Structures are given as C-alpha cells and as structure tokens.
Amino acid sequence: MTEENINPVLRNGTCAPRRPTRSINIGGIAMGADAPVRVQSMTCTRTGDVEATLGQIRELVTAGAEFVRVTVNDSAAVEALPRLVAESNTPLVADVHYDHKMALAAIAAGIAKLRINPGNIGSSDKVREVAAAAADAGVPIRIGVNRGSLHSRYQELAMTDPAGALVQSALDEIETLAGVGFNDVAVSLKSSHPGEVIEACRRFAKVSDVPQHLGVTEAGTLLAGTAISIAAMSVLLSEGIGDTVRISLAADPVEEVRAAYHMLSALGLRQRYARVVACPTCGRVEVDVMALAAKVEELALQLPADRVISVMGCIVNGPGEAKGADLGIAAGKTKVAIYRQGKLHRTVDKKDLESVLMEEVERLK
Ligand code: SF4
Numbered sequence: 001m002t003e004e005n006i007n008p009v010l011r012n013g014t015c016a017p018r019r020p021t022r023s024i025n026i027g028g029i030a031m032g033a034d035a036p037v038r039v040q041s042m043t044c045t046r047t048g049d050v051e052a053t054l055g056q057i058r059e060l061v062t063a064g065a066e067f068v069r070v071t072v073n074d075s076a077a078v079e080a081l082p083r084l085v086a087e088s089n090t091p092l093v094a095d096v097h098y099d100h101k102m103a104l105a106a107i108a109a110g111i112a113k114l115r116i117n118p119g120n121i122g123s124s125d126k127v128r129e130v131a132a133a134a135a136d137a138g139v140p141i142r143i144g145v146n147r148g149s150l151h152s153r154y155q156e157l158a159m160t161d162p163a164g165a166l167v168q169s170a171l172d173e174i175e176t177l178a179g180v181g182f183n184d185v186a187v188s189l190k191s192s193h194p195g196e197v198i199e200a201c202r203r204f205a206k207v208s209d210v211p212q213h214l215g216v217t218e219a220g221t222l223l224a225g226t227a228i229s230i231a232a233m234s235v236l237l238s239e240g241i242g243d244t245v246r247i248s249l250a251a252d253p254v255e256e257v258r259a260a261y262h263m264l265s266a267l268g269l270r271q272r273y274a275r276v277v278a279c280p281t282c283g284r285v286e287v288d289v290m291a292l293a294a295k296v297e298e299l300a301l302q303l304p305a306d307r308v309i310s311v312m313g314c315i316v317n318g319p320g321e322a323k324g325a326d327l328g329i330a331a332g333k334t335k336v337a338i339y340r341q342g343k344l345h346r347t348v349d350k351k352d353l354e355s356v357l358m359e360e361v362e363r364l365k
Pocket residue numbers: 279280281282283284285286312313314315316317318
C-alpha cells in the first residue's frame with residue numbers, strides 16, 4: 001500500500017491553497033509549510049504495557065499513521081518509553097499533563113515531539129524548563145489548548161468568546177516559549193463544539209504562522225464522532241488551514257486513521273486507500289451490497305491508492321459506475337456483470353459472486 005497521486009475521480013479542487021506555516025520536524029517527518037497534511041492518532045493502551053502499546057502502534061502505522069501519541073501519565077509509562085522509542089516503527093509523541101517532570105523524562109527518553117497543555121502543566125517556570133530541555137534535544141512542542149482545561153485566567157473570556165479564549169491562551173503560551181527562544185512549536189485549539197474549533201482555528205490562522213493540529217476533542221463514538229470531526233475539519237482544510245489532523249473517537253484508534261484519510265481524499269488533499277464506490281441499496285437491490293462492499297473495502301486497503309472499485313446493487317446505476325472504475329459489478333436478476341477497466345469482463349452466477357469478486361480485487365494489487 002503506497003500513497004500515490006490523487007485519483008482523478010477524487011480530485012475536486014475545492015480546497016484553497018494551503019496557508020503558509022512554519023515547518024517543524026517530528027523525528028524526521030516534516031509537518032507544516034509544504035508538507036502534506038499529516039495523519040496521526042493516539043494509543044489507548046496503558047503505555048506501561050510495552051507489548052500492547054507496540055502492537056497498537058504497529059496497527060496504526062499499517063493504517064497510515066505518520067506519528068503516534070502515547071500518554072505519559074505514570075512511572076510505568078516513563079519506564080516504558082525508551083523501549084517504545086527504540087522499537088516503534090514511527091516517531092512517538094509524548095502526551096503530558098500536570099507533571100512537568102514527566103515531560104522532562106519523556107524528552108530524555110528520546111520522544112520525537114511533546115504535547116503539553118500549558119493550562120495544566122504548572123507555572124511559567126516549569127514551562128520554560130521543559131522548553132529548554134526540548135530545545136537541547138531538538139524536540140518540537142505542541143501547545144495543546146483545550147476548552148475543557150483552559151487556564152483559569154481565560155475562563156471569564158471563555159464565557160462570552162470561547163474561540164477567543166482558546167486563541168488568546170495559545171498566543172500567550174507561544175509568546176512564553178518564544179520569550180525563552182523556543183519557536184519549534186505547533187498548536188491545537190480544541191473544543192468538543194465544532195463551531196468553536198472552526199472559529200478558533202480561523203482566527204488563529206489570521207495572526208500566526210504556527211502549524212495547526214486540527215481536532216474536535218471528545219468528538220464521540222465511531223459514527224457520530226467521525227461526522228462531527230469531519231464537519232469541522234473539512235471546513236478548515238478547504239480554507240487551507242491545518243497541517244495535521246487527528247480524529248478523536250471513542251473507538252479503535254485505527255478507525256481514526258482510516259477516517260482521516262477518507263476525509264483527506266474526499267477533499268482532494270491526500271489519497272492513501274483505494275476508493276470503494278458502493279450504492280446505498282434500495283428495494284431494487286439484487287445482491288448483498290453491504291456485506292460485499294465491506295469485504296471489498298478491507299481487501300482494498302492493500303491496493304495501490306489510485307484504484308477504484310464499484311459495488312452496485314442493480315442495473316440502474318451499476319453499469320455506469322462500473323465503467324468508470326478499475327473494477328465494478330452491476331447485479332442483475334440472475335447474473336452479475338463484472339467490468340474491468342470500463343469494459344464488460346464477464347458475468348457470473350450470484351452464488352459465485354463473492355469468491356470471483358475477491359479474486360478480481362486481488363488482481364488489482
Ligand atoms: S444501484 Fe440499484 S440497488 Fe443500488 S441504490 Fe441504485 S437503484 Fe438501488
């Protein structure tokens with residue numbers, strides 16, 4: 001599975017040019033400036049459980065995560081970090097709250113990026129101490145401002161202007177770090193309310209070139225959380241705002257990565273997976289499109305990104321979609337037509353469809 005040029009059927013040109021931002025380097029992976037919009041996720045294992053965490057990191061990388069965040073919240077996590085860093089197949093980001101000593105330990109362990117929430121990391125002195133260590137190690141810092149944990153000094157503003165409070169908090173923290181000569185930063189302005197995220201990110205983009213990590217925090221379960229996240233992020237990305245995305249779901253984090261790539265490909269920004277076109281089915285449907293499309297989609301994860309497969313339930317739209325795909329089916333009353341590269345390839349009995357279709361998908365590798 002490799003990333004390739006945007007497939008012509010997905011290239012829609014609806015996004016504004018990317019906003020110019022400064023570039024940061026996360027363990028050899030560039031983010032910001034001309035780099036592609038990066039896709040990331042976070043493990044949900046206990047970080048101290050090295051085997052489980054490494055296993056999930058590998059699953060995320062297979063799905064396309066370009067860096068992976070792990071929480072560093074206790075001594076077991078700190079002790080696990082050196083081995084996680086050594087054995088991970090992608091750069092790791094340490095997520096630290098409340099305890100700046102954990103941040104210092106994570107930097108010493110060799111993490112590639114640090115996420116701190118200055119609202120809860122402690123005094124400015126502690127933030128400066130972390131910045132000095134990060135500068136020595138060449139580790140960028142994401143200032144993760146979150147509506148739910150804004151510092152008390154922004155709470156009054158947040159009552160009337162929540163987006164403004166997020167932006168002001170981020171700018172103040174950036175200034176604190178800049179004051180000690182640390183500019184290797186990214187920022188996230190998160191809320192569980194998509195409208196606040198859109199407003200805050202837009203306003204921040206007008207006044208700063210710091211690269212933005214986009215996300216709706218605590219977005220929800222697989223379906224609702226994906227919809228809410230994409231509602232906010234696609235608005236921003238279409239305006240050229242956003243340098244990395246994380247879709248935060250109460251679900252398997254692999255789904256976060258998949259959803260992020262589907263969003264980026266729909267916007268014409270990146271394409272990681274082959275496209276599976278499937279009809280929604282209706283009373284005319286002649287085969288089990290839902291089950292077939294789900295199986296095809298799993299297999300298609302292994303295909304080159306520029307492939308298109310269509311799974312259509314009847315002859316109304318089936319032949320038309322199939323002709324525009326590398327591989328497509330159009331189901332009739334007794335037989336199913338299989339198209340390859342826009343031409344009718346063969347017809348099969350319904351009972352043979354699943355096995356034949358899977359073989360045909362394999363041939364697209
Ligand atoms: S392709 Fe056929 S079965 Fe599928 S939604 Fe359209 S009319 Fe219904």
